[in-house]
Every structure is written in C-alpha cells, then in structure tokens.
Amino acid sequence: MKKKLFAVCTLLFSCTLLLAQEVQYEEYDLDNGLHVILHKDNSAPVVTTSVMYHVGGKDRTEGRTGFAHLFEHLLFEGTKNIEKGKWFEIVSSNGGTNNANTTQDRTYYYEVFPSNNLELGLWLESERMLHPVINQDGVDTQIEVVKEEKRLRYDNSPYGQLLPVLGENLFEKHPYKDPNIGYMKDLEAATLEDVKAYNEKYYVPNNAVLVIAGDIDIAKTKGLVQDYFGPIPKGADVSRNYLKETPITTERRVQFYDPNIQIPAAGLAYRTPGFKERDAYVLDMISTYLSDGPTSKLYKKMVDDQKQALQVGAFNIPQEDYSMYFVFALPVGETPLDTLISEMDEEIAKVRTVPISERDYQKLQNKFENQYVNSNSSVEGIASSLARNYMLYGDTELINKEIEIYRSVTRDEIMEVASKYLKPNQRVIIDYLPEEKPSN
Structure with a gap:
C-alpha cells in the first residue's frame, strides 16, 4: 500500500512540475x-x-x-x-x-x-x-x-x-x-x-x-x-538537394593516427537517421542507457568491474539529414583494442536482442524528465529551444511536448531500433592511434 501511495504521489508531483514548466x-x-x-x-x-x-x-x-x-x-x-x-x-x-x-x-x-x-x-x-x-x-x-x-x-x-x-x-x-x-x-x-x-x-x-x-x-x-x-528585404528562397547516401551494408575497419595522443581509442561508428525521426529519440535513450553515469552498462562493466577501460562512451550525434552514432573506449594499460571492441559489441548486442529491465527503463525515463525540465529552466535556454524547434524540427510546440515522445518509447521499441541501426554490418570500426614514431 505504501509503495502504491508513493508511486501515485510521485506521478502527481511530476505532472504538476511539468505543467508548471509549460x-x-x-x-x-x-x-x-x-x-x-x-x-x-x-x-x-x-x-x-x-x-x-x-x-x-x-x-x-x-x-x-x-x-x-x-x-x-x-x-x-x-x-x-x-x-x-x-x-x-x-x-x-x-x-x-x-x-x-x-x-x-x-x-x-x-x-x-x-x-x-x-x-x-x-x-x-x-x-x-x-x-x-x-x-x-x-x-x-x-x-x-x-x-x-x-x-x-x-x-x-x-x-x-x-x-x-x-x-x-x-x-x-x-x-x-x-x-x-x-x-x-x-x-x-x-x-x-x-x-x-x-x-x-x-x-x-x-x-x-x-x-x-x-x-x-x-x-x-x-x-x-x-x-x-520589417524593412529588411526578403531574400531568394533557399533550396537544398543534397545527395543521398548508399546504406552501409558491410563492416569496414579504418585507422587514424593522431600525433597529440599517447593512449589509443577504439570506436564503433554507425550512420543513423536525422534528429527529426522518432528513431533518433530512441537512439538518444540507448546512448544514455549504455554510458550515462557510473551505473550505466558500459561504464560499470568496462571501467568499474573489468578494469579494461579508462573511459567509455556512447553518443548519438544529432544532425538534420543523418546523425552519427559513436561508441568508443580508451584502454587501461595494454588492453588490446580488439578486447574493447568485443566488450562494447557484447553490450550493444544485448540491447538489440533482449528488452532492458523495467528498473533500467524507469531510470531512463527519470533522466529524460530531468533533462527536459532543466532545458527550460532559464530564459536563455528557452530562447534556444524555441529557435531550434521551429527552425530545424518544424514544430515550435516541441518545447512543451517533446518529453511525450520519450515517455511513449517502449522497452520493445528500444530493442527494435537498436536492431535496426546498430548491427555489425552497418558500422565502421575506428582504430584511433598515436602517431607511429620513426624507428632509429
């Protein structure tokens, strides 16, 4: 009975807070x-x-x-x-x-x-x-x-x-x-x-x-x-017709050498849909699930428990036409990059094949509620959101209703979207390496 009462009170508080934030x-x-x-x-x-x-x-x-x-x-x-x-x-x-x-x-x-x-x-x-x-x-x-x-x-x-x-x-x-x-x-x-x-x-x-x-x-x-x-003259209409990309269907592996680093990085890169698509919102949730905070799946596993990585992250990098999804890790000591790739891939595969737990799902919802409230907590933030929502999303009212998109995402949908975009044959493996020193 106490748990039910607490849940009802939490829901009422959340609704009151969000109404006040409109x-x-x-x-x-x-x-x-x-x-x-x-x-x-x-x-x-x-x-x-x-x-x-x-x-x-x-x-x-x-x-x-x-x-x-x-x-x-x-x-x-x-x-x-x-x-x-x-x-x-x-x-x-x-x-x-x-x-x-x-x-x-x-x-x-x-x-x-x-x-x-x-x-x-x-x-x-x-x-x-x-x-x-x-x-x-x-x-x-x-x-x-x-x-x-x-x-x-x-x-x-x-x-x-x-x-x-x-x-x-x-x-x-x-x-x-x-x-x-x-x-x-x-x-x-x-x-x-x-x-x-x-x-x-x-x-x-x-x-x-x-x-x-x-x-x-x-x-x-x-x-x-x-x-x-009002007196500023109107310009010619701006038209855009950029070339469409051919889908990635075969895994590739590339190397890049950075003279400014001593510790290499292993990365998995995927091309994902533009930020207006519903699937982009789901991918935001997946990145948060995988790597936002010390209890996230990748961080707890690879940094805390297995001591394989100094740092690990999953990011949905939002863009209008296509977005980029990037999962990367920096190794501890002599941990091979292939080990990092294997461990990251294992966690991504779980998201593709098994619904996340109800507890993790509720944690995700709480994080996005907080993010939504914080984004509208200042006049400066509100101005930016209004401009972005109108100009790039074509819907100013997203400032008040975007949270409903995240709320409506289900555990099964998270699994389906991961399976749609985060497959091994749809990615580029990136070995980001220290520049090789010339031998004497």
Whole structure:
C-alpha cells in the first residue's frame, strides 16, 4: 500500500512540475518571411534576443567548405553603423553578454541584456542582418582567427580529429563528410565575391527565426520588431538537394593516427537517421542507457568491474539529414583494442536482442524528465529551444511536448531500433592511434 501511495504521489508531483514548466509563446511571420517567436517571463529583468539562421557547415559547394563557421566570426566584424571591433564593447558596456555557435545545420547568434536594453539587442541583430560590412580586410582577419581555432581545437588537441574522422568515414556523398570548420585551403581560396554571395543567399530574413524571450511587453516588442526587421528585404528562397547516401551494408575497419595522443581509442561508428525521426529519440535513450553515469552498462562493466577501460562512451550525434552514432573506449594499460571492441559489441548486442529491465527503463525515463525540465529552466535556454524547434524540427510546440515522445518509447521499441541501426554490418570500426614514431 505504501509503495502504491508513493508511486501515485510521485506521478502527481511530476505532472504538476511539468505543467508548471509549460512554456507560453506567440509566433508570427513578418512580410519579408522572418519568423518571430516571443516568450514573456517577467520573473527577472533580463531579456534574450536571438537569431538562428538555417545555414551550417553542410551548406557549401565543393572547394568552399567552412563558410558558415567563418560567418559566425565575420558577422561580428562590424556593420554600416557599428565600427569594426566595437560590437563586443557595445554589448559589455550596456550590461550584456553575447555569443554565437555553428553546427553542420544552423548558426545561432544571441545577446542577453537587462530588459531595459531590449531595443539595443534588436538593433544589433537587425544591423547584422541588414548592414554587415564584408570587405577583404575583415575576411582576411577572420580567416586567420578560424585557422588559429582549427589549430587549437582540432589539429593540436588530443582526440581533436575524432569528429572529422567520423564524418569522412560515414559519408561519401553528403556534405557531412567534411568538417564543419572546413578546410583551410578552401577558405584561403575563397574570393570576396564568394563570401558576399554566401551572405546574400543565406543570411536573409526568410531563412531565419528571431526569438525574444524574457521580461518584455508583447505589444511593445511587436512594434519594435516591425521597426527594426520589417524593412529588411526578403531574400531568394533557399533550396537544398543534397545527395543521398548508399546504406552501409558491410563492416569496414579504418585507422587514424593522431600525433597529440599517447593512449589509443577504439570506436564503433554507425550512420543513423536525422534528429527529426522518432528513431533518433530512441537512439538518444540507448546512448544514455549504455554510458550515462557510473551505473550505466558500459561504464560499470568496462571501467568499474573489468578494469579494461579508462573511459567509455556512447553518443548519438544529432544532425538534420543523418546523425552519427559513436561508441568508443580508451584502454587501461595494454588492453588490446580488439578486447574493447568485443566488450562494447557484447553490450550493444544485448540491447538489440533482449528488452532492458523495467528498473533500467524507469531510470531512463527519470533522466529524460530531468533533462527536459532543466532545458527550460532559464530564459536563455528557452530562447534556444524555441529557435531550434521551429527552425530545424518544424514544430515550435516541441518545447512543451517533446518529453511525450520519450515517455511513449517502449522497452520493445528500444530493442527494435537498436536492431535496426546498430548491427555489425552497418558500422565502421575506428582504430584511433598515436602517431607511429620513426624507428632509429
């Protein structure tokens, strides 16, 4: 009786918490195609102004990779009304913070200000969209910045080449085969006309969503949005028709040498569906089941119990057209990589053939409930979720209902999805090795 009462109380608490977490918003389109989402939260005097453009590393032509990431930097250079190098000074001197990030599928810019500086945030983003100054000096400056970032984060960082290695081995035709940051030879070969044409194609209102979240007055904000963004001309429609990949049907094994490491890594890489597909949600749950936390299956077995691995992880790397699923381990001492591969494969095979326990299933559900609540716990997080859900998933309301997808996943479905995508004949085995030292 006590157990039943506890379960009922837990359920009621969970429902009350999630109802309290429901995000209210209003969305509409301007005549130029800019989608606008407003979320009012007067609990603190702050406001986030953000713009997500539907352009990322995959949006390029052969020989011109890395443009979206370059623009992440370039569009802070200055505008018709903002002097070169003054952007961050304007933001910080008015009590704000800002940043930007780029993936293979989108670029996201945002500012967080005291709410009395809402208009400043709108002006900054409208300037970025309408009046960017793109000249040879700025392009040259930011290419050098990107080259230094590539050296720091990829070329000279231990295991920094893992993502590029995944991409080049899981894709042959799709632009995901190339790294988001691009190849330096492509950026160095780019002309000013190439860069300007890229801006005119992708950084237009009809390829963007504007999200304003925080301590705002809805009616006043709508007026400001119209004033600052309404006059921006609509761009040409952006069309995408990337080549489809041929399914992987035969296991391959590749080797990559990284001069920055001393400990090798063994990895199993699978090409999986884009993040909008229901199966992608199930794969999220499988990765959490396998390696999230010290009680997860791979960690407890290979790190704690058998002392074979220093580290082990399973990751569903989300992308719009195809995702990448990667399971990897670092060996303890002289543990052979083949042993790590065998042990990881054994746990993946169990997920494919036997339903996970009811206890593990409930733990998974609890983790995703917590993740859902935490993602909507700040205005900044809400702004990002609203932009992503509209732009990439085509459904803004996912911010309130995505948890229902995870709740509806069954134990049998977890087994079925693992069996569908995580088979040995559908993967690439990656031996990620220290660079061989030349013999004397």
